[in-house]
Amino acid sequence: MEGMNLPDLNAAENETSYYLDKTWVQCESPACMKWRLIPRREFEGCDRDQPWYCHMNQDPLFSHCSVPEGLFPKISQLQEFGLTLIYSKIPVGSLVLVKAGRWPWWPAVLSPDPVSAEYMEEDSEGDVLKYHVEFLGCPHSRLWTSARAVQLYRAVAAEPKNLKVSLKKSYKVALEEAAKMERATCEERLQLCLFKPQEF
Ligand SMILES: [Zn+2]
Incomplete structure (x- = not known):
């Protein structure tokens, strides 16, 4: 499974709490590939060597591949909250x-x-x-x-x-x-x- 953590920030709680202590994971069903936000605890309890699918999401609102991704933040929203998604740079030739x-x-x-x-x-x-x-x-x-x-x-x-x-x-x-x-x-x-x- 792939996970992506957002940094914890000291910014105003009401603005960032939705994203705090949560991790984005991506459904590995080839027809889906949507990102879901799950509690970091839940992410840490998963076997990273195994694929992750929407139906494993404990949030029933987002536990099916047919549910739109919806809440994946736009870059502009992240900037508004002072958050950034960091993709580690992968070397050329990888x-x-x-x-x-x-x-x-x-x-x-x-x-x-x-x-x-x-x-x-x-x-x-x-x-x-x-x-x-x-x-x-x-x-x-x-x-x-x-x-x-x-x-x-x-x-x-x-x-x-x-x-x-x-x-x-x-x-x-x-x-x-x-x-x-x-x-x-x-x-x-x-x-x-x-x-x-x-x-x-
Ligand atoms: Zn899915």
């Missing part, structure tokens, strides 16, 4: 899983954009907004994506349910590539990327 559109979490490498040679986009505070990723599989493809849709790679045990037949072959190739790349260094992985800036 092996990651990316959630794009209706695809399942898909193995990819953080790689420089062939045109701009940048691999991440930061806001004025230096926090990561977006990453450039190269998807593994056949064929490779590339995308700028929200930092929220990127997590460090961990071996995927089984093929996701409901994987479209048209994606099955590419997914299998992607997993094979990822398995080989797991032991490689970031630099070695960048050499294996197909989309490269000219001077790279």
